[in-house]
Amino acid sequence: MMTRQERARQFAPFDAMKGLQEALRKREEIHDRVEKHGISDEEAEKVSRVLKSLSRGMSVRVSCYHAFHDVIIYGRVDEIDYNYRRLSVDGEQILFEDIYRINITGYNA
Numbered sequence: 001m002m003t004r005q006e007r008a009r010q011f012a013p014f015d016a017m018k019g020l021q022e023a024l025r026k027r028e029e030i031h032d033r034v035e036k037h038g039i040s041d042e043e044a045e046k047v048s049r050v051l052k053s054l055s056r057g058m059s060v061r062v063s064c065y066h067a068f069h070d071v072i073i074y075g076r077v078d079e080i081d082y083n084y085r086r087l088s089v090d091g092e093q094i095l096f097e098d099i100y101r102i103n104i105t106g107y108n109a
Contacts, residue, residue, distance in 0.1 A: 032069070033068035034068065034069060034070055036065040036098070037065075037070075037100075039100050039101075043101065047096075047099050047100075047101065047102055050102045050103070051080065051087070051096065051099075051102065053104070054077055054080050054087075054104070055080075055108070056077055056080070056108070057076055057077060057108030058077045058104055058106065058107055058108055059074075059076055059104070059106035059107075060075065060076075060077055060089060060102055060103065060105060061073075061103045061105050062087070062089060062094060062099060062101075062102045063099070063100040063101040063102070064094050064098045064099045065100070066092070066098065070100070073090075073092055073094065074089075074105070075089040075090030075092070076089065076090060077089055078090065078091065085097065
């Protein structure tokens with residue numbers, strides 16, 4: 001005869017609606033997407049000045065449009081690619097045109 005624990009264990013992995021949770025998460029993510037908004041010429045000039053003053057290892061706070069969402073990314077600058085107009089912060093690639101605001105929060109030692 002099975003103990004109560006053994007009986008419960010046999011039903012634990014059962015998922016009556018396989019994939020439902022994943023589908024709900026995907027739908028919620030799509031629903032939460034936002035459109036990219038523009039910034040003023042003055043803000044664009046500020047962003048440009050900060051980008052020109054950046055160097056590897058600096059700590060930054062970047063408000064930007066990333067993967068259909070407005071996000072804030074904190075981290076250290078890995079790379080600044082002026083040819084492809086992108087910034088890499090802790091492995092995240094951010095296009096210059098997607099940056100709303102950027103602040104230097106620390107300098108490399």
